Amino acid sequence: MFAATSSGDIGDVLVHAVSHRGFNPEELAEQALNRIIYVGDQSHPAIRDQAQAFREHIRGVLVFYMKRAIESNNTTLANKLRESGHSELVTLLEI
Amino acid sequence: MAITITTAMPTSFKVEILKAVHDFTASTGDTFKIALFVSTASGSGTFGAATTNYSGMGADQLPTATGYTQTGNTLVSATPVADGTTAICDFADTTWTSATFTTSGALIYNSTASGAACAVLSFSGDQQVSSGDFTIQFPVAAAATAIIRIA
Numbered sequence: 001m002f003a004a005t006s007s008g009d010i011g012d013v014l015v016h017a018v019s020h021r022g023f024n025p026e027e028l029a030e031q032a033l034n035r036i037i038y039v040g041d042q043s044h045p046a047i048r049d050q051a052q053a054f055r056e057h058i059r060g061v062l063v064f065y066m067k068r069a070i071e072s073n074n075t076t077l078a079n080k081l082r083e084s085g086h087s088e089l090v091t092l093l094e095i
Numbered sequence: 096m097a098i099t100i101t102t103a104m105p106t107s108f109k110v111e112i113l114k115a116v117h118d119f120t121a122s123t124g125d126t127f128k129i130a131l132f133v134s135t136a137s138g139s140g141t142f143g144a145a146t147t148n149y150s151g152m153g154a155d156q157l158p159t160a161t162g163y164t165q166t167g168n169t170l171v172s173a174t175p176v177a178d179g180t181t182a183i184c185d186f187a188d189t190t191w192t193s194a195t196f197t198t199s200g201a202l203i204y205n206s207t208a209s210g211a212a213c214a215v216l217s218f219s220g221d222q223q224v225s226s227g228d229f230t231i232q233f234p235v236a237a238a239a240t241a242i243i244r245i246a
Binding site for chain 1: 108215223234235245
């Protein structure tokens with residue numbers, strides 16, 4: 001007689017919430033890193049240290065380019081506001 | 096009476112997998128959604144392995160207001176793959192923007208399959224957002240961590 005055993009599991013989600021604003025680049029970078037790099041508790045210490053160092057390097061890159069994306073998008077929005085005669089609103093885009 | 100939510104894979108979902116009810120294939124598969132439960136004190140139902148369908152949320156789902164619309168957000172599924180000997184599925188993180196609510200958990204369900212429940216998620220207490228963004232981040236898609244795993 002043959003029997004096959006199997007199990008189904010549900011993983012743990014993370015909940016991120018901010019009030020009276022949206023997420024900033026640092027918070028979004030952390031969320032991205034959670035998806036890009038996973039370091040298990042059982043990892044060899046040397047590998048874990050290497051992964052953590054890589055994680056910190058990637059964090060800096062992500063934050064830099066997210067800020068650039070915001071600035072670049074603000075430039076686009078500022079031009080659209082000026083073109084539609086709302087130059088006074090451009091100051092709201094300044095961070 | 097308070098709501099009781101236990102993170103679980105519904106038993107009905109296990110049966111439905113064997114009946115080929117769910118298709119998690121990206122783009123061409125079924126439509127999966129995630130709906131939010133009310134706060135612990137505001138609800139009264141019990142949700143977990145015995146939960147079978149979205150319709151069971153009833154009044155325990157957040158009402159449509161301030162950043163949340165009933166039936167919840169549509170999830171973007173990744174086509175299931177194997178990690179070692181474990182089959183895993185994954186979704187892109189989902190966000191409610193400009194939201195104001197308090198929630199204690201969520202239900203992932205198959206909208207294409209008449210609301211069949213796929214996963215019950217407890218937030219281990221109330222999570223609150225006020226005029227801000229609320230994101231549910233799914234775990235890394237790996238054998239030990241993925242949101243839905245069959246080993």
